[in-house]
Amino acid sequence: MGEASVKTLDTRTDVSSPPVTESQDRPESSERALLSRLRAPRRPRIWFEVLLIAVSYWTYSLIRNAVPEQKAAALANADWIWRVEQTLGIAVEERINHAVNSVTWLVVGMNYYYATLHFVMTIGVLVWIYRFHPGRYAATRLVLFATTGVALVGYYFYPLAPPRLMNGQNFIDTVLVHHTWGSMASGNLKHMSNQYAAMPSMHIGWSLWCGLTIFAVASAPWARILGLLYPTATLVVIVSTANHFWLDAVGGMLCLAFGYAVSRSWYGSLPHRLPRRPEETGRHPVAAAVLNLPALGRFRR
16 A cells, blocks of 8 residues: 555656647747748749749840940950050950951841840750759759849949940941841940949850850750850950940859859859759759658757
């Protein structure tokens, strides 16, 4: 009877220290789960992508053309860029411009190249990645969007006249001379576009994005070579038609580097290292680590 009335310390419950449940960690876990879903590669939806690209380009054009032209500042900045290039010994744009202008078929072809491939190639690469590499599409698209976004900052704070609009120089506006449609900033179309948004060059930023994407993802050697040749040809075209300085191209490259940095920080990897298709995520170490982010903040009990 005495044994029945005895209670051991091992069977007592300490009501002053309730057990910790996982529900207390629920808000943090929910936030981590949401973040992991946003960062995880997923199959893109065509309607959303078309709408997003259309709205983004409309917004880009609206902001770019809404930036005050600031003609005096743009011309002063162009003179400064020209002096810097002369100091560096790379101020050969005028000679290239005149040499190409003497070959009519070549310069006319460059005018149309400048006007069309900038958009055709960029959209084409986006469609290609969307169709054949859906797991890498969102990260690749983010590079392009971040690159373009930071370029708008350059247009606002550093207006720059293209060489063809400089005072006291002998550059040739090849579109006007040869009566070709080749630039939104020449001829009858010049009033529809900000002519003093030359720095940075998005012809270089976008074409280099296309070239690096093709080089990193394509399997055929000839495609990879053409991918690298495309931004090289674009550089020759923008200089030959007197639409940009060499240093404008450097600005475009820096913007692209920023775009890659943003994409890598968000997805934890460069686009081409992500799984080709979303269903391969579980077998890819980087993507799997992204998906397992909630587990990093969970304590074992």
